[in-house]
Amino acid sequence: MEKKINMGKPCDIIHIVKLDDSRESAFLIQDMFPITEKYIEREYTIGGNHLLITSEHTVNEIEQKARKVMGMLKRGVKFTPTQPDIMAILKKLREMQ
Structure with a gap:
């Protein structure tokens, strides 16, 4: 990430942010994956605490x-x-709705 920034290029595949509990956390945007509500079982937690971005x-x-x-x-x-193949997965999910 630092290498890209030092070269004057944006680094859009990862985002590092300080969460409300003051810990830094990395969002690996390059690893995002399509999903529909049907497959969501529960809210995401870290150590039993709900992840909430308030900013x-x-x-x-x-x-x-x-x-x-x-x-x-x-x-x-x-x-x-x-x-x-994210696009193929997204297409299949849309067909199933």
Whole structure:
């Protein structure tokens, strides 16, 4: 991440943020995965505590990066050699609704 930033390039595949409990956490945007509400069993927790981002600015930054990464995925960009075919999975999920 630092290498890209030092080269003057944006690093949109990861977002590091300080959570409300003052711990830093990394959002691996490059690893986002399509899902529908049908497959959500419960809220996400860390150590039994619900993950909640209360900063609207942080939410907007993550959403902006996610849109940019999604655009790259639509163009066929792969971030890792073992990355699943996100677009095929998204298409299948939409067909099942």
